[in-house]
Amino acid sequence: MKVYLDNAATTTIDSEVFEAMIPVLKDGYGNPSSSHFHGRKSKSIIERARKNIAKHLNCSPGEIIFTSGGTEADNMAIRCAVNNLGVKHIVTSRIEHHAVGYTVEKMKSEGLVDLTYVHVDEKGHIDLQHLDQILATRPKTLVSLMHANNEIGNLLPIERVSEICEKHGAIFHSDTVQTMSHYTFDMKVFDKIHFLACSAHKFHGPKGVGFLYINKSVKVKPFIYGGSQERNMRGGTENIYGIVGLSKAMDIAYSNLMEHKEYISSLKSYMIDGLNKSIDGIYYNGDSGNLARSLYTILSVSFPPTEISSMLLFNMDIMGVSCSGGSACTSGANISSHVLEGIEAPTDRPTIRFSFSRFTTKEEIDYTINCLVKLYS
C-alpha cells in the first residue's frame, strides 16, 4: 500500500483542474501581450481567472497579481514594502517559512531594515502583547506573520493582528500559503491586511503558480522588470495554463469548503485518537493536537526517543507511507527544524508531520498507525 500524507508539502492535482487546463494547453498558445485574435483570447482567459479569484476573496481583480507561487509572492510583498512603502523595520517570528525568514534576513544584511522577532510561546502562538509593544515604539514597520505554520499548523488570529498593525500604522503581510482555499478570506472584512500570498499546488492546483493579493490602498512598483504584464508589476509571459488551474482549484475548494473542512478535521481527530490509544509517550508539537487553534490539514507528532528515532521517516517510507519530518525542504531528513527550535521542542525526540487532504481515507490513517505501532513495538 502507498499512502500519501504529505499534503502540506504539495497536493495531488484534482482531475477537474486537470480537465480545465487541457483546452488551454492545447489552444491557449497566443501570447497574452499580443494584440491579435490569439493574444486577445489568452488575455481574456487570464482576466476571467483573475475576476473569478477576486470574487472568491471579495476583492477587486486589480488586487490580484499572479506569481510563480508562494515563494515569489512572499518575496514580492516584503521587497515591495521596503522598496516602495518606506519600511525601515520588519517584525516577524522565528517560525516563518524560509520564503519569509530568509528574505527578511537578506534585507537586514543589505542594511535596508532593522529586524525584530516577536515572542512565540511554546505552543507556537505569537505573543500579541509583545507585538503591540514593539509597534508602539517603531514607525514605518512591516509585520510579516504567517496565517498557519506549515510544520506545526498553529493558526494566527489574523484579524486581531491586522487591527494591532492598523493601530500603529504598520503594513501587514501574511503568508497564507497553507490556508488560502482552506479558509475563507473576505477582504472587505479583512480590510486592514495589505498583502496575502497564495500557491495553487497546496490545494490541488498545479505547481509553479500563485498570486500576491495587494490591498489597493498600497501603491507598489514593479517587482520583476521586463514586459508590462500583470499591470506592469511583474514582467514575464503569464503562466496561462497554471492560472486557469489555480482558478479552477479555488472554485472547487470554495464551493465545498465546509464539507472538506469537516471531513479532513474528522480524519485528524481520528488519527489523534488512534495514536493516543496505540503508542505511549507521544505528544503533538505546538498546538497541533488542538483542532480549535491549528490547521485541520496538519498533525505534527513528537515521538518518544528510541534506537529507531533517527530512522523513523526512512522506515515509514519503506513501509509505503510518505510523510515529512518538517518543512518540505527538509523532507526525508529527520533533522530538527527552525520551527521546532523556535518553540524550543526537545531535540532528542523525532517528529513526523502528517498532512491530510480531501482525498485521504480512514484506511490510509489505519495503515499508517499500524506501521508506527510495528516500529514502536
Ligand code: PLP
Ligand atoms: N509559505 C509556506 C507557508 C509554505 O508552506 C510554502 C510551501 O511549502 C511556501 C511559502 C512556498 O510556496 P511555493 O512552493 O509555491 O513557492
